[in-house]
Amino acid sequence: MEYEVVIGMEVHVEINSKSKVFCACPTDFHAPPNTNVCPICLGMPGALPVLNRDMVDKSIAVGLALNCTISRWSKMDRKNYFYPDLAKNYQISQYDLPLCHGGRLEIEVDGEDRTIGITRAHIEEDTARNTHTLGGGQSGVDFNRCGLPLLEIVTEPDIRSAKEAYAYLTSLKQILQYLNVSDCNMEEGSLRAEANISIRPKGQVEFGVKTEVKNVASFSGVQKAIEFEIIRHEKVLRSGGVIEQETRGWDAVRGVTVSQRKKESAHDYRYFPEPDLTPIVVDEAWEDRIRKQLPELPGARKSRFETQYDLSAYDAHVLTLSRAVADYYEAVVAAKADPKKAANWVMVELQALLSNDKMEIQECKIQPDALASLLQMIDSAAINGKIAKDVLVEMYASGLAAAVIVEKKGLTQISDESVIEDAVRKILVDSPEQVAQFKAGKEKVLGFFVGQIMKATRGKANPKLVNDILRRELKK
Amino acid sequence: MTKELHWKSAREIRDAVQSGAVSATQIAQEHLTRIDAVDGRVDAFTQLWRDKALEMAAAVDAKAARGETLGALAGVPVGLKELFCTRHGKTSCASKMLENFESPYDATVVKKLEEADAVFLGKVNMDEFAMGSSTENSAIKTTKNPWNLKCVPGGSSGGSAAAVTAGECALSLGSDTGGSIRQPACLCGCVGIKPTYGRVSRYGLVAFASSLDQVGPLTRTVEDAALTLDVICGKDVMDATSAVLPKTDFMGALTGDISGLRVGLPREYFTDALNPEMREKVECAIDVYRANGAEIVDVSLPCSDYAIAVYYIICTAEASANLARFDGVRYGFRHPDAKTVKDMYALSKSDAFGPEVQRRIMLGTYVLSSGYYDAYYLKAQKVRALIKKDFDAAFEKCDVIASPTSPTASFEFGSKSDNPLEMYLSDIYTISVNLATLPGISVPCGLTDAGLPAGLQLIGRPFEEDTLLRAAHFYEQNRGFDMGRPPVA
Numbered sequence: 001m002e003y004e005v006v007i008g009m010e011v012h013v014e015i016n017s018k019s020k021v022f023c024a025c026p027t028d029f030h031a032p033p034n035t036n037v038c039p040i041c042l043g044m045p046g047a048l049p050v051l052n053r054d055m056v057d058k059s060i061a062v063g064l065a066l067n068c069t070i071s072r073w074s075k076m077d078r079k080n081y082f083y084p085d086l087a088k089n090y091q092i093s094q095y096d097l098p099l100c101h102g103g104r105l106e107i108e109v110d111g112e113d114r115t116i117g118i119t120r121a122h123i124e125e126d127t128a129r130n131t132h133t134l135g136g137g138q139s140g141v142d143f144n145r146c147g148l149p150l151l152e153i154v155t156e157p158d159i160r161s162a163k164e165a166y167a168y169l170t171s172l173k174q175i176l177q178y179l180n181v182s183d184c185n186m187e188e189g190s191l192r193a194e195a196n197i198s199i200r201p202k203g204q205v206e207f208g209v210k211t212e213v214k215n216v217a218s219f220s221g222v223q224k225a226i227e228f229e230i231i232r233h234e235k236v237l238r239s240g241g242v243i244e245q246e247t248r249g250w251d252a253v254r255g256v257t258v259s260q261r262k263k264e265s266a267h268d269y270r271y272f273p274e275p276d277l278t279p280i281v282v283d284e285a286w287e288d289r290i291r292k293q294l295p296e297l298p299g300a301r302k303s304r305f306e307t308q309y310d311l312s313a314y315d316a317h318v319l320t321l322s323r324a325v326a327d328y329y330e331a332v333v334a335a336k337a338d339p340k341k342a343a344n345w346v347m348v349e350l351q352a353l354l355s356n357d358k359m360e361i362q363e364c365k366i367q368p369d370a371l372a373s374l375l376q377m378i379d380s381a382a383i384n385g386k387i388a389k390d391v392l393v394e395m396y397a398s399g400l401a402a403a404v405i406v407e408k409k410g411l412t413q414i415s416d417e418s419v420i421e422d423a424v425r426k427i428l429v430d431s432p433e434q435v436a437q438f439k440a441g442k443e444k445v446l447g448f449f450v451g452q453i454m455k456a457t458r459g460k461a462n463p464k465l466v467n468d469i470l471r472r473e474l475k476k
Numbered sequence: 477m478t479k480e481l482h483w484k485s486a487r488e489i490r491d492a493v494q495s496g497a498v499s500a501t502q503i504a505q506e507h508l509t510r511i512d513a514v515d516g517r518v519d520a521f522t523q524l525w526r527d528k529a530l531e532m533a534a535a536v537d538a539k540a541a542r543g544e545t546l547g548a549l550a551g552v553p554v555g556l557k558e559l560f561c562t563r564h565g566k567t568s569c570a571s572k573m574l575e576n577f578e579s580p581y582d583a584t585v586v587k588k589l590e591e592a593d594a595v596f597l598g599k600v601n602m603d604e605f606a607m608g609s610s611t612e613n614s615a616i617k618t619t620k621n622p623w624n625l626k627c628v629p630g631g632s633s634g635g636s637a638a639a640v641t642a643g644e645c646a647l648s649l650g651s652d653t654g655g656s657i658r659q660p661a662c663l664c665g666c667v668g669i670k671p672t673y674g675r676v677s678r679y680g681l682v683a684f685a686s687s688l689d690q691v692g693p694l695t696r697t698v699e700d701a702a703l704t705l706d707v708i709c710g711k712d713v714m715d716a717t718s719a720v721l722p723k724t725d726f727m728g729a730l731t732g733d734i735s736g737l738r739v740g741l742p743r744e745y746f747t748d749a750l751n752p753e754m755r756e757k758v759e760c761a762i763d764v765y766r767a768n769g770a771e772i773v774d775v776s777l778p779c780s781d782y783a784i785a786v787y788y789i790i791c792t793a794e795a796s797a798n799l800a801r802f803d804g805v806r807y808g809f810r811h812p813d814a815k816t817v818k819d820m821y822a823l824s825k826s827d828a829f830g831p832e833v834q835r836r837i838m839l840g841t842y843v844l845s846s847g848y849y850d851a852y853y854l855k856a857q858k859v860r861a862l863i864k865k866d867f868d869a870a871f872e873k874c875d876v877i878a879s880p881t882s883p884t885a886s887f888e889f890g891s892k893s894d895n896p897l898e899m900y901l902s903d904i905y906t907i908s909v910n911l912a913t914l915p916g917i918s919v920p921c922g923l924t925d926a927g928l929p930a931g932l933q934l935i936g937r938p939f940e941e942d943t944l945l946r947a948a949h950f951y952e953q954n955r956g957f958d959m960g961r962p963p964v965a
Binding site: 474 | 560561563567577580581583587678679680681682683687713714716747793794796797800849855
């Protein structure tokens with residue numbers, strides 16, 4: 001029997017508002033424990049929540065980017081359960097009327113387009129962080145995280161493989177970063193992904209029993225955890241067993257999922273409307289205001305790059321993966337660099353340096369117009385491409401302008417024919433053996449001469465002139 | 477005969493302090509002396525802030541000495557219900573759970589009183605977490621009715637009503653979820669107003685039922701109620717449910733003119749369930765309006781019978797969540813025997829919450845449970861909307877609705893303690909007002925043969941406290957008798 005995989009994703013994103021979702025506390029992640037707290041996020045008696053409007057704006061933006069319908073009227077609800085990381089022992093969330101619903105996200109897997117339905121995106125507050133490393137059998141609770149603004153994005157069970165799940169997450173993250181609503185840092189927990197996985201015999205309509213995988217620290221971890229679960233489900237079913245509905249964690253070291261909570265202990269959350277908050281009423285004007293502020297999203301930008309800059313689909317894809325890189329690229333082009341050359345230098349040369357240092361392009365010392373100037377020096381034959389790469393390394397390290405480095409190091413390309421002629425003649429005289437080989441028809445030896453000439457001119461010789469003069473001299 | 481300072485109204489005290497006729501310190505000292513004299517019998521105060529009161533009074537006097545303008549409540553001595561958060565002293569909610577709890581912040585209304593130059597004498601008793609109608613559910617002490625020390629002061633703001641009635645403070649701040657200001661005001665013979673939901677900030681009022689709770693004053697005169705309400709009302713950015721409204725002038729609304737006023741009598745309220753003596757007192761009060769040209773109209777509130785059931789579903793549901801935070805993790809009582817987190821919750825809550833609080837938490841948890849939500853909570857919300865509609869319809873025919881505040885006068889301690897349902901009926905006339913988010917006021921309307929106060933309740937349209945206060949003030953000024961002073965005086 002062949003099985004079909006059914007996956008739905010739940011992603012919690014910490015929205016980068018300046019203050020928490022229901023109080024004025026800062027959202028800084030790195031503050032010492034229990035310093036970004038107030039009576040409201042500590043759940044002190046008498047304190048009341050007030051919804052952060054920026055959170056609603058950003059949530060609407062996400063909803064629109066995911067092609068959701070924005071609810072004209074939605075509300076907050078209380079989700080009741082007892083846990084020490086929950087200040088009030090209820091979480092303010094949205095239950096039956098989420099802010100955003102009925103959307104979709106287009107993804108591409110192995111060159112094939114897929115549409116993943118977005119069931120809903122709703123606002124809620126984050127919980128505190130428990131630590132059990134204090135010793136003496138004591139646990140600590142850090143309420144800095146309690147009340148951080150969270151958006152939970154839930155998909156339809158439309159995902160059919162671990163690879164698709166990975167592509168969905170990548171594409172979602174890309175959109176969130178384009179919207180500049182979250183830093184999407186999985187290690188710091190500002191993006192948390194949970195997968196609901198089940199399998200069913202191909203052709204069967206009913207879903208199989210699902211398991212939920214939580215607490216995974218990376219997208220590739222999610223992919224691996226799903227792969228593991230699919231195999232586990234199949235093994236269990238093929239051997240006549242049954243899948244238990246449960247929550248499982250991912251053990252990245254052993255590469256296995258581990259049972260965490262069985263369904264029997266699932267909570268009755270006793271949801272009811274939050275009486276301390278008024279309904280969220282988003283009229284057309286509000287929605288339009290947010291829609292007008294939406295940046296160009298990755299899909300649209302990629303298409304535009306292909307047509308406007310005549311880039312290959314692949315190059316346009318790579319350059320639009322992150323909004324920062326795409327912005328950088330467009331700034332280089334705007335500073336009058338050749339679009340194709342700029343694409344190559346941003347994607348390959350600059351990216352190599354950044355990757356090496358695990359740096360983001362925003363942190364790069366080379367400003368886009370500085371890179372454009374470097375590329376213009378190649379075009380104007382002031383320096384050659386080989387030298388330009390060395391100059392780029394210098395620029396990257398020092399932040400100095402290309403012209404300054406070229407000037408200081410005397411790297412200006414030698415385009416004076418007589419200087420190159422002298423160098424060529426000298427090499428030919430010094431290498432009679434190779435000259436003989438060339439004359440015997442061994443064209444390959446040409447490379448040797450070019451190398452020697454470049455060496456003699458410390459790489460500064462204009463490569464085209466070197467070639468022309470070399471051939472002319474050898475024919476003599 | 478000049479009135480002793482402790483019988484002066486808030487308005488009189490304010491005027492005297494503002495004019496320099498008397499100092500705030502004198503007022504504070506006089507009231508502290510009064511408390512020393514009577515509170516051993518009344519037991520209204522749970523915390524007496526002697527030093528704080530004198531310190532606040534001295535600050536008011538210093539302000540006067542500097543020639544600065546004094547606030548609208550200059551020197552007025554105030555007793556705060558135990559559930560208002562104050563940085564000074566404890567905020568216990570009359571519960572073992574918060575016995576030693578000190579709030580890190582002041583409630584918005586507390587700040588507003590302080591900004592108006594009021595002086596805090598301390599905190600007064602209440603039913604634990606405002607759950608009750610007799611103040612017998614306090615974990616701290618038993619407050620007596622100043623008219624008869626064997627009788628309850630009503631609740632949950634029983635300490636507020638008793639303290640004001642016994643001349644221990646001119647003003648007390650209470651809270652009203654289903655009648656907790658009006659019913660004790662009625663039973664003790666003082667004035668108590670529950671403003672429209674949203675009129676006064678709830679920030680710093682320890683929540684019982686968030687969609688019903690509202691802060692209001694208990695005073696000896698309607699004028700003092702208006703004066704206080706002008707000070708404490710207004711939009712608060714810290715309370716999303718507080719309403720944005722034009723600046724009020726409730727004092728200015730007390731014109732003594734009720735021409736054109738239409739007073740509605742809901743036929744469902746004047747039934748056999750109403751004690752005949754209370755009925756007579758209320759009907760006499762209505763005669764005052766009739767005799768002075770008001771139009772008395774018959775109105776109907778058909779859903780009244782469901783009010784108590786609806787109320788006890790909604791208030792317990794909200795309370796079950798609101799009180800969940802008292803878990804021993806961050807503050808409040810933590811049971812010393814608890815070894816695990818689960819035990820900490822169970823032991824702490826079982827030990828530190830009184831029986832009525834536990835009953836309501838369990839009821840509320842039940843009505844929200846999966847499988848019961850639709851039958852109870854959701855249905856209750858629908859009926860709540862119908863109750864509100866009843867009032868909307870009635871207010872097309874009248875400007876205020878008149879009714880008894882409580883079906884009976886005060887009762888003896890213990891007489892209803894074994895029967896929670898009978899106790900719940902104490903609020904039969906007040907509960908609908910909270911469900912419909914309307915303003916309501918209780919004004920004393922005489923004494924029963926047993927010498928216990930009766931109260932007239934007036935109910936107004938949403939945010940029409942001005943009409944409500946004008947009507948209440950008119951009755952008070954024209955009722956033709958003085959309530960006198962309770963025997964404890």
